[in-house]
Amino acid sequence: MAIAEMIICDELPFRIVEAQGFRKVCRSLEPRFQVPSRTTAARDCIKLFKMEKEKLRQIFKTVGRVSLTNDTWTSIQNLNYMCLTAHFIDSNWKLHKRILNFCMIPNHKGETIGKCVDSCLQDWGIDKIFTVIVDNASSNDVAIEYLRKFVGGHLFEGKYIHIRCCAHIMNLIVNDGLRDCDDSITRVRNAVRYVRSSPARMEKFKKCIEKEKIDCTKLVCLDVSTRWNSTYLMLEVAETYKKPFLRLEKDDDSFVRYCRSVNLGPPNSNNWERVRVLIKFLKIFYDATVRLSGSLYVTSNAYFQELCGIQSHLSKMSQSNDAVLKCMAENMKIKYDKYWGSIEKTNLMIFIAVVLDPRCKFSLLHFWFKKIYGGNLVEEMIAIVKHLMMDIYWEYSIVYGSSSGVSYSEPPSSVDPTMVDSDSQQSFWIEYEQEIIESNLMNKSEIDQYLEHGCEARAPNFDILDW
Structure with a gap:
């Protein structure tokens, strides 16, 4: 099965087992080893797949x-x-x-x-x-x-x-905004397409980079116009080479002719300034998309937090003195509100994930609902989320059983020493206090006990599952 694992892990063709070099290596390691045929290797891969599938099927049962x-x-x-x-x-x-x-x-x-x-x-x-x-x-x-x-x-x-999908909606929102900067983006895209179109042109561009003494190893890359994040990456790298592109315009007449042949000239200083501002504006969307696209860590609790950051960013940019940025932000805000503008448009499970983050609980929802809806509707919104949370808790209690087994350190005795005349009396009052404590805990669900405790401090490498 080791060969089958190698073929699967390294994405190799089945014919690798019949390659002369592979057989030579196997003979040098163990002359007695019989190298399987490609048919046997394929059969082993299918057998291994079925074994692993059955293991995973058993995991899903638990x-x-x-x-x-x-x-x-x-x-x-x-x-x-x-x-x-x-x-x-x-x-x-x-x-x-x-x-x-x-x-x-x-x-x-x-x-x-x-x-x-x-x-x-x-x-x-x-x-x-x-x-x-x-x-x-x-x-x-x-x-x-x-x-x-x-x-x-x-x-x-x-x-x-x-x-x-948050990333998909983000794509729709940003693409709406980018329409207002089509001219500058198109000019940069044409410039990048020119230098990427042949080795000779790329060599000329590299000489311009050397003359401008730009210390950057990244190469300009052409974007996919329907994927805004690729446009962001293209602009980010291209802006680093602003001076080499301006030099290329002076040194290479064919570059100017090429850019003008598509109805626009090369990117000028105003275009590059627009690109610089645009990169800064789009960075929050790009960073949020990267964070929420992770699959090796929990992202459900971060979903709402990212939405809050984006909404705040768009509101701020809508008040910008830059007319283009303001127009972009306003258009993007309309699209944002279409999908996330109210609690009715958002899946309530997103809010449940926030509450189950021990760093936030209901405090973040309280803060944000107050900021968005005003003080009058906050308690109503919180009540909706609390009601759903308790419904989920009781659903799980039916399936998995309910307990209030949350351990706490024993509180100090509050018995008045003047009331204690003997050891027997002290024992009586201690037993009474313990009964009261246990009774209070038994009357509270695990959710109630969880919410009563304060929020955890925000730490840079906080692992919510480990907590």
Whole structure:
């Protein structure tokens, strides 16, 4: 099986086992070893896959609920694909990510996607779904509705199962704003396309970099116009080479002709200043996308915090003296409000994740609701979240059992010494106090006890699962 593992881990073709060099290495390590054929290697890979799949299937029987992310796309060969990924926490409080299915699908219709997901879940024996994260396509709304109807085991009949992909919505928001800076972005894009179009042009550009004594090893990269984060990275690197591009305009007439041939000239000083401001403006969106796209650490508790930061950023930029920035921010704010502008438009599970972060609990929601909705509606909003939180708690209590077993250090005795005349009296009052303490704890759920304690201090490397 070691060869099968090597083929899978290193993504090698099956024919590697028949390569002359590979066989020579095997003979040098152990002359008696019989190198398998490519057919045997392929058979071993399938056997290993089935073994690992069965192990994972057994794990799914022991874990709690599973969250899913589902992505669909069309390749350049015009083939439709779907990738379904499971995210779950094991009994040791470790986060796991596993790709359950990567397959071709006939089309992107919602019912087709829903049926494929349902079939995959049945194959893995997964019957406890918590949430499904999908992008904002209308077909995904149909797919989620299909899962609500035909896949069992949901909390509250799947009312909160649907979570829209934050990165995808961020993409829609930023793309709306970038339309107002199309001229400067297009000029820089044309300049980058020119120097990337041939080795000779790249060599000329490198000479300009040397003359300007720019100490940067990054190479300019062309963006994908529909992916704003690639546009951000293109602008970030290109702005570093502002002076070399201006020098190239003076030294290379063909560069100027090329840029003018597409109805715009090379980027001028005003364009570069606009790009510099734009990079600073977009950085918060890029950083938030990177943080929320992580799969090796918990991000659900950070979702709302990132939304708060973005909303605050857009509100501030909407008051900017820069007319272009102000217009960008206002357009992006409209799109932001469309998806996240009110509590009714946001999946309440996002707020539950915030409360279950011991650094925030209800304090962050209190602060933010007051800032957005004003003092009159804060308690109403908090009550909605609290009500859902208790509903979830009682749902889990039914399945897993309820206990108030939260340990605390024993409080000092509050018995008045003047009331104690003898050892027997002291013993009586101590027993009485203990009874009161235990009675109070028994009347409080674990949630109540958790919320009564203050928030944890914010630490740079805080691990919420380890806590």
